[in-house]
Amino acid sequence: AQSVTQLDSQVPVFEEAPVELRCNYSSSVSVYLFWYVQYPNQGLQLLLKYLSGSTLVKGINGFEAEFNKSQTSFHLRKPSVHISDTAEYFCAVSFRGTYKYIFGTGTRLKVLA
Amino acid sequence: DVKVTQSSRYLVKRTGEKVFLECVQDMDHENMFWYRQDPGLGLRLIYFSYDVKMKEKGDIPEGYSVSREKKERFSLILESASTNQTSMYLCASSFDRYQPQHFGDGTRLSIL
Numbered sequence: 090a091q092s093v094t095q096l097d098s099q100v101p102v103f104e105e106a107p108v109e110l111r112c113n114y115s116s117s118v119s120v121y122l123f124w125y126v127q128y129p130n131q132g133l134q135l136l137l138k139y140l141s142g143s144t145l146v147k148g149i150n151g152f153e154a155e156f157n158k159s160q161t162s163f164h165l166r167k168p169s170v171h172i173s174d175t176a177e178y179f180c181a182v183s184f185r186g187t188y189k190y191i192f193g194t195g196t197r198l199k200v201l202a
Numbered sequence: 203d204v205k206v207t208q209s210s211r212y213l214v215k216r217t218g219e220k221v222f223l224e225c226v227q228d229m230d231h232e233n234m235f236w237y238r239q240d241p242g243l244g245l246r247l248i249y250f251s252y253d254v255k256m257k258e259k260g261d262i263p264e265g266y267s268v269s270r271e272k273k274e275r276f277s278l279i280l281e282s283a284s285t286n287q288t289s290m291y292l293c294a295s296s297f298d299r300y301q302p303q304h305f306g307d308g309t310r311l312s313i314l
Contacts, residue, residue, distance in 0.1 A: 098242070121300045132206070132292055132305030133245075140300065179244065181303075188252065188299050190235075194244035 091116050093182050095193035102170055103201050110165040110196045112180030119185040122163040124154055127177045127195075136178070139163065150174070175200045205229070208293050208306035215313055221280040223309050225293030232298060234276035236260075236268060239290040239308070251276055252299070283313045 092115045102108045114120060121140050125133040137148025144156040154165045163180060180193040209224035227234065233252050237245040237260075247260030249268040257268050265287060269277045276295075280287055290310050294303040 123302055125305075130211075130307075130310075132307045133294075133303075134305070135302045138302050183300050185300070188233075188250065188258065190247070190299070190303070192237075192245040194242065 091182075091184055091189060091191060093180055093191045093193040095180055095196050097196050098194070099197045099199065101199045101201055104172055105169045107168050108166065108170050108174075108198065110178050110180075110198065112163045112165065112193055114161050114163070114180075114182045114191075116161070116182070116184055118187070121183040121185070122154075122156060123181040123183070124148065124152070124163075124165050125179045125181060125192075126150075127179065129176075133179060136165070170198070170200045172200050172202060174198060206293055206295055206304050206306040208291075208309050210309050211307060213309055213311045215280075215283050215311070217283060217285060217313060219280075219283050221283050221311070221313075223278040223280075223291055223293075223311070225276045225278070225306060226274050227276075227295040227304070228274065229295065229297075229304070230273065231295035231304075232273075233296045233303075234270065235294040235296075235303060236266075236276065236278045237292045237294065238262070239292055245292065248278065285313050287311070288313045 094113045124136040139156045147153045177195045183190045206227045235250040236248045251257045251270045267279045293306045296303045
């Protein structure tokens with residue numbers, strides 16, 4: 090079965106500390122992977138995407154993610170967070186050969202001063 | 203830059219009313235989507251469309267219908283609104299099925 094899991098519903102972290110938001114998926118076909126960010130009362134905005142090529146992808150606002158096929162993961166990282174990074178982050182997966190596009194349940198990142 | 207516009211940011215309707223949510227995109231995208239977002243449940247797909255006049259059910263289509271008469275416009279219809287349809291509704295579009303989706307700012311719908 091195809092699924093996407095974000096295990097952490099909330100992640101508190103102090104300003105300037107590193108952060109990792111976890112995303113795992115389950116699939117029997119090739120996948121395309123995305124991270125989105127949602128600020129309060131707004132729609133989702135694309136942070137980064139993995140379609141093919143290098144497994145380490147860099148996105149906007151200093152975020153990066155690494156595709157690990159053997160562990161079926163696509164974790165999001167930032168070496169030093171700012172207060173302005175406080176938002177909800179969604180992992181999404183598109184499955185090759187289908188119109189299926191599944192979002193995880195989201196991780197609320199709260200950056201503390 | 204892609205722009206996806208949803209007709210209302212906030213909407214209050216009464217139980218039993220027929221409700222229309224409109225979405226327009228300006229980038230000639232083939233695919234359009236309607237999601238509802240509820241706390242702890244993430245985004246759930248209601249309907250999507252991969253071409254004009256084409257529509258496919260998503261994971262939670264019950265109580266909803268859609269219309270896509272023109273490529274740029276995708277409407278979500280609540281046939282007879284109920285209180286359990288109170289939610290945030292997000293419209294999105296994409297160039298093709300494997301590309302990122304571009305989202306509108308959402309409509310927060312309250313059914314009283």
